[in-house]
Amino acid sequence: MLNDDCQTIFDVFVPMARDYLESPGIMAALELDKICMQLYPMVARNLGNMELSNRIRDFGRNLPRKNTDELRVLFKDILSLGQSAGLKITKN
Numbered sequence: 001m002l003n004d005d006c007q008t009i010f011d012v013f014v015p016m017a018r019d020y021l022e023s024p025g026i027m028a029a030l031e032l033d034k035i036c037m038q039l040y041p042m043v044a045r046n047l048g049n050m051e052l053s054n055r056i057r058d059f060g061r062n063l064p065r066k067n068t069d070e071l072r073v074l075f076k077d078i079l080s081l082g083q084s085a086g087l088k089i090t091k092n
Helices: 004-020 024-045 049-060 067-084
Strands: none
Touching: 004 024, 004 067, 024 049, 049 067
């Protein structure tokens, strides 16, 4: 059940992050940061994965300050760590 909560929020995060990386903007950054703020403590608490939690937190905190190339590298790390933690990656 708790892992399902992480998966649900992760399913929202992934397409939002992809959309942001394709078309960054202030409003998109604010919405994505809000999702990151929900997701990173949930990942730490429910999955016990501090590395993934920290990357998600850093991704949210760096919006929109860092350029998309830097964020894209961080996003790829998040996808890889998420998959290793048992989260499914949606391809939409």
